[in-house]
Amino acid sequence: MIPRTIVLLGAGASRDAGAPLTSDLAEILVRKMNQSPRPGPEVQALNFVYSAMIGHQGEDGSDPLRAVNIETLVSAVRLLQARESHEVAPFVAAWKAGALGFGRASGSRAFNGRAAKSAVEKAIDHRFPNGDELANLIEGIARDVARPREDYAFKALESALLKGIRSELTNLSSVDYLRPLGDLASAQPGGLAIVTLNYDRTIEMMASEAGIELDTGIERWTPGVPFSFERKDGRINLYKLHGSVDWELIDERPNLRTVRPPKIEVVIDRADVEEFDPAAAPPRAPGLPWIVVGDREKLATDGPTLDLLHAASEAFAEATSLVVVGYSFADSHINAMVRNWMAADPTRTMTVVDPGWPSLGSDEPRGHFATAYGASDDHNQAGVIPRIAVIAESAASGLARGLDMLPSRPEVWATAEWAPDPDGGEVAIRLHGPSLANVTVEAVAGGQGVNVFASSEERSTFVPSSRRFARYVGPIEQGAQFSVFPTVPIGEDSLELTLDGDDLVGHRRISVPALIVPPVAPPNS
Structure with a gap:
C-alpha cells in the first residue's frame, strides 16, 4: 500500500495561535460574563452551574480545577433545560436548590x-x-x-455561551506554525485529509494564506444524500467533526423539524470581509454557531455529525500513518475510530505531538494506547518496533518533525566508554535514543555482577531477577552523558552495562558494552 498520512487535531493544535483550551475557555467565559454591569438571570444561572460542578468534583477530594470545561458546561446547561423530560428525572427526588428559580x-x-x-x-x-x-x-x-418557564435562564445562558465561544475563537494570532500541513498537502499525492475536533478556523486561515485549496464539504452536505470527499493533489480535505464557529443552521423551523431536515451554511461576518462578491450570499452579522459542544451530542443524528464521522472513517481507511496533534484522547467515539483503524492493520502507525503526554503506565486513554502499541521490552517485545511515537512538544515546535517521523527503534540506544583504573575507573555513558525516566544501571564483568556508584545519586536497589545491584541514576535526556563508577577493581575483564528505563511509550532494557578508553599519555615535560 502506498504510504499515506492523515492528521487528527485536538484543541492543543490551535493553542499556539491563541485559541484557549476547552478547560480554559469555560473559565474565560465565566469571568467575562460576570464583568457585565447589569448581569441578567443567565449570569446567575452560569454561576450556579459552574460552582455546583466544581463543588461536586471536590466532594470526594478530586481536583476541582478539572471539573469543568466548555463541553461539560454546555452539556449541563442543556440538560437543565430539559430536566423534567430527561430519562433520569423519575429518579431525582429533588433538583439541587437554585436550579428551578432563575429567570x-x-x-x-x-x-x-x-x-x-x-x-x-x-x-x-x-x-x-x-x-x-x-x-x-x-x-x-x-x-x-x-407554571413559569423555568428553563428561560438556561436557554439564554446557552446562547450567551455559544456566542462567547465564537468570539474567543475568532480573534486568533499567527498560524504560520501550521504551514507544514500545507506543505504535506502539496507533496502527498491526493492531498491531505485533516480531521479536526476544533471549532476555530486556524486551518482555513493557514490554507488561505498559503494558497492551498481547502474543502470542508459542509455547503454540499444534504441530509439523506451520500456524503464524501474527493481526493485531489494539493488540496486539504478538512473534516470538522464538531462543527465550526462560522457554520450556522438555516431555515430552522422547530415545529417542522420532524419532516424538514436541517441545513448548514457558512456565514461570512461583514466585519471580517474587505471585498466580497455581491452575487454571493451577502455577509451578515453572525447568529449562533453550529458547534457540537455537549458530550451527549457528539453522536447526534440531527445534523452533519454522523455523516462527517463516516466520511472521516473512510479517509482513515486510506491512510497508513496517523499524526495526532494536541488531542488528549478524551472523546470515546474518536478513540474508538483510532483504535479500530490501528487494529485493522498491524503495519499502521501513530505519531503524537503532545507536550502534556503522561508518564508510562498512566491509567487514562493516552496511557492505554502507549501500553498497547509501545512494544515494551518487558512484554516479550524486545527488538519489536513500536507502532506509536510521541513528541512531547507543542504544535508550534513539534508539528514539522511529527509529520516526518514514524515510530522506530534506534539502532544504537546508548554508548559507553570506560577508563579503568585500580579502583574500577569511570564509565561515561551517552544516551542516543529517546529520553528515559526512572533509569537504573546494572554492570557485569567476567560473568559476575558488579556494583556501581552513580555520579548523580548515591542509592542503589537490589534487582532480585538478575541477582545484581542496579544503580538509580534518574531521568536521562536524549543526547545527555552521565557517569557511573565500578566499586571494585575489574582488571582486564570486559564490562557490560544494562540500562533500564521508561520512554514515553514503553519500558526499555538496553545492553551497552563499555569500550575501554586507552589512558592518555602525559605530555612530555
Whole structure:
C-alpha cells in the first residue's frame, strides 16, 4: 500500500495561535460574563452551574480545577433545560436548590406577553382557521402562567455561551506554525485529509494564506444524500467533526423539524470581509454557531455529525500513518475510530505531538494506547518496533518533525566508554535514543555482577531477577552523558552495562558494552 498520512487535531493544535483550551475557555467565559454591569438571570444561572460542578468534583477530594470545561458546561446547561423530560428525572427526588428559580419572572412574563399579543392579533385578523387553535394557544399561555418557564435562564445562558465561544475563537494570532500541513498537502499525492475536533478556523486561515485549496464539504452536505470527499493533489480535505464557529443552521423551523431536515451554511461576518462578491450570499452579522459542544451530542443524528464521522472513517481507511496533534484522547467515539483503524492493520502507525503526554503506565486513554502499541521490552517485545511515537512538544515546535517521523527503534540506544583504573575507573555513558525516566544501571564483568556508584545519586536497589545491584541514576535526556563508577577493581575483564528505563511509550532494557578508553599519555615535560 502506498504510504499515506492523515492528521487528527485536538484543541492543543490551535493553542499556539491563541485559541484557549476547552478547560480554559469555560473559565474565560465565566469571568467575562460576570464583568457585565447589569448581569441578567443567565449570569446567575452560569454561576450556579459552574460552582455546583466544581463543588461536586471536590466532594470526594478530586481536583476541582478539572471539573469543568466548555463541553461539560454546555452539556449541563442543556440538560437543565430539559430536566423534567430527561430519562433520569423519575429518579431525582429533588433538583439541587437554585436550579428551578432563575429567570422565572422576566423570561416567562416576556414570553407570555408576546404570545398573548400574537394570539389577539391573529384573532382580530381572523387568521385562525377554527376556534380550537386559538383555544389551544390561550390554554398554553395560561399553563405557562401557572407554571413559569423555568428553563428561560438556561436557554439564554446557552446562547450567551455559544456566542462567547465564537468570539474567543475568532480573534486568533499567527498560524504560520501550521504551514507544514500545507506543505504535506502539496507533496502527498491526493492531498491531505485533516480531521479536526476544533471549532476555530486556524486551518482555513493557514490554507488561505498559503494558497492551498481547502474543502470542508459542509455547503454540499444534504441530509439523506451520500456524503464524501474527493481526493485531489494539493488540496486539504478538512473534516470538522464538531462543527465550526462560522457554520450556522438555516431555515430552522422547530415545529417542522420532524419532516424538514436541517441545513448548514457558512456565514461570512461583514466585519471580517474587505471585498466580497455581491452575487454571493451577502455577509451578515453572525447568529449562533453550529458547534457540537455537549458530550451527549457528539453522536447526534440531527445534523452533519454522523455523516462527517463516516466520511472521516473512510479517509482513515486510506491512510497508513496517523499524526495526532494536541488531542488528549478524551472523546470515546474518536478513540474508538483510532483504535479500530490501528487494529485493522498491524503495519499502521501513530505519531503524537503532545507536550502534556503522561508518564508510562498512566491509567487514562493516552496511557492505554502507549501500553498497547509501545512494544515494551518487558512484554516479550524486545527488538519489536513500536507502532506509536510521541513528541512531547507543542504544535508550534513539534508539528514539522511529527509529520516526518514514524515510530522506530534506534539502532544504537546508548554508548559507553570506560577508563579503568585500580579502583574500577569511570564509565561515561551517552544516551542516543529517546529520553528515559526512572533509569537504573546494572554492570557485569567476567560473568559476575558488579556494583556501581552513580555520579548523580548515591542509592542503589537490589534487582532480585538478575541477582545484581542496579544503580538509580534518574531521568536521562536524549543526547545527555552521565557517569557511573565500578566499586571494585575489574582488571582486564570486559564490562557490560544494562540500562533500564521508561520512554514515553514503553519500558526499555538496553545492553551497552563499555569500550575501554586507552589512558592518555602525559605530555612530555
